[in-house]
Amino acid sequence: MTTISRRDMIRSGLALSASSLLVRTAWGRAAALLEAYPEVASAEALAAVAPREQLLFDFEWKFQFGHATDPTRDLGFGNGQGDFAKTGDFEFAKAKFDDSKWRSLNLPHDWAVELPFVHDDVQASHGYKPIGRRYPETSVGWYRRAFDVPASDLGRRIAVEFDGAFRSVLVFVNGCFIGRNDNGYTPFRFDLTDFLNYGGKNYIALRVDASFGDGWFYEGAGIYRHVWLTKTDALHLGKWESTVRAEVKGNIATLNLATVVENEGGKAESAKVSWKILDASGKTVATAETALLSVPVDGAATFSASTKLNDPALWSVDTPNLYSAIVTVESAGKIRDAERVSFGVRTVAFDADKGFFLNGKPVKIQGTCNHQDHAGVGSALPDRLQWYRLSVLREMGCNAVRTSHNMPTPEWVEACNRMGLMMMCETRQMSSSPEGLEQLEVMVKRYRNSPAIILWSIGNEEWQLQNDMAEEGAKIAASMVRRAHELDPTRVVSAAVNGSNEKGVSEALDIIGFNYNLNFPDDYHRKNPTRPVFGSETASAVSTRGVYSTDPLRNTLSAFDTNQPGWGETAETWWKFYATREWEAGGFAWTGFDYRGEPTPYGWPSINSQFGIVDMCGFPKDTFYYYKAWWGKEPVLHLFPHWNFEGKEGEMIPVWVHANLDEVELFLNGESQGKQKVAPLSHVEWKVKYEPGVIEARGSKGGNVVLTEKRETTGPTVAIRLAADRTEIGADGEDVAIVRVEAVDKDGRPVPTASNLIGFKVSGDGTLIGVGNGDPNCQESDKDAKRSLFNGLAQVILQSTRHPGEIHFEAVKEGWFGPELTPAKLIITTRKTEPRPSVK
Ligand code: GAL
Numbered sequence: 001m002t003t004i005s006r007r008d009m010i011r012s013g014l015a016l017s018a019s020s021l022l023v024r025t026a027w028g029r030a031a032a033l034l035e036a037y038p039e040v041a042s043a044e045a046l047a048a049v050a051p052r053e054q055l056l057f058d059f060e061w062k063f064q065f066g067h068a069t070d071p072t073r074d075l076g077f078g079n080g081q082g083d084f085a086k087t088g089d090f091e092f093a094k095a096k097f098d099d100s101k102w103r104s105l106n107l108p109h110d111w112a113v114e115l116p117f118v119h120d121d122v123q124a125s126h127g128y129k130p131i132g133r134r135y136p137e138t139s140v141g142w143y144r145r146a147f148d149v150p151a152s153d154l155g156r157r158i159a160v161e162f163d164g165a166f167r168s169v170l171v172f173v174n175g176c177f178i179g180r181n182d183n184g185y186t187p188f189r190f191d192l193t194d195f196l197n198y199g200g201k202n203y204i205a206l207r208v209d210a211s212f213g214d215g216w217f218y219e220g221a222g223i224y225r226h227v228w229l230t231k232t233d234a235l236h237l238g239k240w241e242s243t244v245r246a247e248v249k250g251n252i253a254t255l256n257l258a259t260v261v262e263n264e265g266g267k268a269e270s271a272k273v274s275w276k277i278l279d280a281s282g283k284t285v286a287t288a289e290t291a292l293l294s295v296p297v298d299g300a301a302t303f304s305a306s307t308k309l310n311d312p313a314l315w316s317v318d319t320p321n322l323y324s325a326i327v328t329v330e331s332a333g334k335i336r337d338a339e340r341v342s343f344g345v346r347t348v349a350f351d352a353d354k355g356f357f358l359n360g361k362p363v364k365i366q367g368t369c370n371h372q373d374h375a376g377v378g379s380a381l382p383d384r385l386q387w388y389r390l391s392v393l394r395e396m397g398c399n400a401v402r403t404s405h406n407m408p409t410p411e412w413v414e415a416c417n418r419m420g421l422m423m424m425c426e427t428r429q430m431s432s433s434p435e436g437l438e439q440l441e442v443m444v445k446r447y448r449n450s451p452a453i454i455l456w457s458i459g460n461e462e463w464q465l466q467n468d469m470a471e472e473g474a475k476i477a478a479s480m481v482r483r484a485h486e487l488d489p490t491r492v493v494s495a496a497v498n499g500s501n502e503k504g505v506s507e508a509l510d511i512i513g514f515n516y517n518l519n520f521p522d523d524y525h526r527k528n529p530t531r532p533v534f535g536s537e538t539a540s541a542v543s544t545r546g547v548y549s550t551d552p553l554r555n556t557l558s559a560f561d562t563n564q565p566g567w568g569e570t571a572e573t574w575w576k577f578y579a580t581r582e583w584e585a586g587g588f589a590w591t592g593f594d595y596r597g598e599p600t601p602y603g604w605p606s607i608n609s610q611f612g613i614v615d616m617c618g619f620p621k622d623t624f625y626y627y628k629a630w631w632g633k634e635p636v637l638h639l640f641p642h643w644n645f646e647g648k649e650g651e652m653i654p655v656w657v658h659a660n661l662d663e664v665e666l667f668l669n670g671e672s673q674g675k676q677k678v679a680p681l682s683h684v685e686w687k688v689k690y691e692p693g694v695i696e697a698r699g700s701k702g703g704n705v706v707l708t709e710k711r712e713t714t715g716p717t718v719a720i721r722l723a724a725d726r727t728e729i730g731a732d733g734e735d736v737a738i739v740r741v742e743a744v745d746k747d748g749r750p751v752p753t754a755s756n757l758i759g760f761k762v763s764g765d766g767t768l769i770g771v772g773n774g775d776p777n778c779q780e781s782d783k784d785a786k787r788s789l790f791n792g793l794a795q796v797i798l799q800s801t802r803h804p805g806e807i808h809f810e811a812v813k814e815g816w817f818g819p820e821l822t823p824a825k826l827i828i829t830t831r832k833t834e835p836r837p838s839v840k
Pocket of ligand 1: 405460461515537565568590598611
């Protein structure tokens, strides 16, 4: 085992402080993980196979605010004259409408993150943004775009497809009202075939109304996921109807293949479907074909077949092997439609006595719950950021994520499939109403081929349905579970339930999820020994990155693992409970990342939660290393706090170490402060009388020191240091570089308390799309080209244009106050790359 001590580093000329070494090692590994998955391709882009076309509809939109109550400020829409009375009357979706003064932007777009914060406690859970019925000026947005449809498309089916939008979208094309979608998370589509101008210009206008929310957390506003224009033959595969189900016996996997072919042409067709199974290298490893079947006019036919894979490369957390099936419809010797379905071969099982099994091997679920927003960009994440976020979580040993409390973005699922993170995939609305069932159906159909998903969740903490409405709850849940099983017989269904799990919703569930309250599971397990149990939501421990005392005046929480709300547990408490019970399948900590909204326990001026194990930018808080020690596979030694406590000389300072070694000895300025044995699943701590200098932890295993770490009292900030996750990105107008901005002293050591305001200059072939610093109390703009450091760090997200070249990025001291800082420069190369086919 390699031991890197500070002395070795100085000797080799690498005069970095221990803290810098540590942080940069984690950063380096996360970056390496990302490098291993360079493709930014989305699931949808992968799905299109000729002759089908799937065009990205994200670029060059026009945007303007409408108004939720005043029609004169809402393009005259809703003026009481019977807006939907006559087809073709909507001028704002026609050629003559003048949008030249509207703002130009690309999707995905979240306008909520661009708005200033408002001190309105009603808005606290949504992150204090002026969105909702009391903010009519900023709750409705209009998007508009002209687009070409070639004459050669006549006869094809053409649909506009949305991966998700927040919220209540009305779609108009060429003056006609096309349809609406009312929830903020499920994908939706409209067939435009009959409304298009073939061989000329077409006009689409979208009215998006975020006045009503779906949840109690930050939800964003606008077209915050991708939009597509899809073109198929009139004889085509049904949307999300292709399934590949692998049954593994010994070293053979039987692949049960099925799909639905729909016929929107004018005559019955005789068709067959074939499947080509490709391994990860693109080699064909199996094929299958059906007989000819008749597909009636305006009807559909189901096709199925099976084939076998010998010695399949199994999908697992450590080896996320994927296969693809190319599904092709053929009629009269002509290929009419085709798509690619990505899938994995693996078995999952939940056992009431032994917990969870992946491919027959016991695996504890080491999970985190996550909302979907990120610093700088709100809920409109470029695809690459999904990968970045998951790589941060994986770095700490997290092997599963719960998409609380809604259906996720396709690229998050795609990244989980490719990176080997298991998923609990959750729908927003627990209801067997037509709307509730539709949300569930879309989620299951959309993602049922994803090997990462190990269970479906029909919802979260529906206390009415668990208590006063327990009878209705049991019926609603039973209908939802039944529907999920019909659409996907291969997965179990659960829910995140707070309370005893003894009645209501829980009666219908395949496996039992407990949210918090460690008093319930043991009792439940004794009384229900045949029902598998896991922790659907745990912890809610709160901490502020880099802060070592809880201060209600500053709205901060100490980063020692000591704070949780009344319903929650510290990391150490919940994980000790779950790790030491074989029958517990594991659990999902609330949350991996901090998120906007729910500023617990403090309200204003806090604007985001402090539940995260990492902050809004993905910078680790210290508890990250508790999980890394007990979830990860490598030796860990993490020493904290920093050692910059000017003015506290002579005071007793708590010093903690998260380590998975046998014993740790602590030194202050070379003098031993004593050795401590590390008990399993625990941390070790000392109280040390503060004097400036160096604290050092030496961790040993089997009697040998295997890891050491130091924290040094640094000097003041004199310079800025920049590091990007990648210095070369694709020039596709979508890819991003994630830049870490750090304060350093004259010896190049990171200054862990720095709060300097830094300005950013960007020129060349890229743009700045967002900034952040992880401070839950920072109300600076996410979009301005400047940001204060928070405890030494900030983050900048740079996006390429579609022109290959270089992005020149510079960080400089901003404003009059504080000492001068040496600026820093960084060049990101944007390499020529094939952009995804997109709408002209
Ligand atoms: C849970 C809830 C989460 C979040 C969390 C905060 O009860 O499911 O959405 O609100 O509390 O601790």
